[in-house]
Amino acid sequence: MTAKLTADSLTLFRGERCLFENLSFALNPGELLLLEGCNGSGKTSLIRAIAGLIELETGEIYWDEQPVRRQRQVFNNELVWMAHRVGFKADLSLVENLRFESALRRDSRHDLDDILTRLNINRLKRLPVRSLSAGQQRRVALARMLMSAATLWMMDEPVTNLDREGRSLVMTLVSEHLARGGMVIMAAHQDIQIDFPVHTIQLQ
């Protein structure tokens, strides 16, 4: 059986530099893809390329055995992305931001208050995002992932700026998502301890 998400000999250049060449991987529901590598090794570029934000030099990504570029909307519907920049409007409150976001993707129909309580940011919900700390903003970005019903979570260094409790919370959420049959692509520096199949890609 072929995998849900497959990448076939991806090559990407940034300027003159080759970030990766002939990179292939396959990912099934309940599996985690871990991207490792030092700073500037192309982890973020790979994630952005999978999300379709960067044009690949060669190679094709398949979702359900169909090339992603032919069904961008279907693929994006299954995708939620946690980037370096949280992507919230600093002038709007956390709830206003999340309400707006929910119009942009498939809703998981979880109660917003439950999600915010779980992430320990419920008491901040009326404050504008600009007044939140960097770690608190990361928690709001986690709330975005919980609010979406997407299968594929793409997380670019999700534990940056988070405290110890936040880091373990991320791992709990990832485990729960995998247990539901979700898939996770994660770029990380730290070692990941998790009881699910992990594929690792080491970028040079």
Place this chain on the structure above:
Amino acid sequence: MTDNQPEMPGLGRGMMAVAKRDLFLAWKRPGDVLNPLFFFAMVATLFPLAVGPSAEQLEFSGPGVLWVAALLAMLLSLNSLFVSDFEDGSLEQMLVSPVPLAALSLGKTIAHWLTSGLPLVIVAPILGMTFRMPASVMGVLMLTLLLGTISLSLLGSIGAALTVGLHRGTALLSLLILPLAMPLLIFGARTVSLAAAGDVVAGGLYFLAAYAVLIVSLAPFAIAAALRISNE
């Protein structure tokens, strides 16, 4: 999650959400919205003071000055259209959304026109009075500006989307937009002049309307393509 055909968020809902969010942001920072309007009002009121009170001269130059001022005011407001979305990462979140980017771009342009184009149309008759414009011409002035600002909003959004990744793309934006905006300026100002002279204005209005229809239907796709290129 195991559904074979998972539902997609609606196109109209995404577009309205973007428009509403941008209007709300404008409400929270009214200074940015009032800037172009202030510029428009300043140019249009200073000009009669500079050229003197001669009635013929004012009547003659009124349509042209109002139209140039409106065009420049629109240009002024376009620069920042996508910059904040680009910088805080919310543009990337829109790019990976299942809602087509063209619909989201159209939502942003609707909000832009409501906050910078429409106010110009509304204050234009008041400024027309400083040029001794007769009341019968006001309707034509407002109609040409209405059609013109819609076109300018969309046209400018293409330029703003192309230059969003560049720092200080202002000059480039103007260079890109102005040639395409020239027909609007020529037909807009001329139609108002013709109305003041009591001539038939339908031709000019039809042209402006046709331009607006064309740009409304094509620009969203151009904006979406430009945003994808800028965000690479």
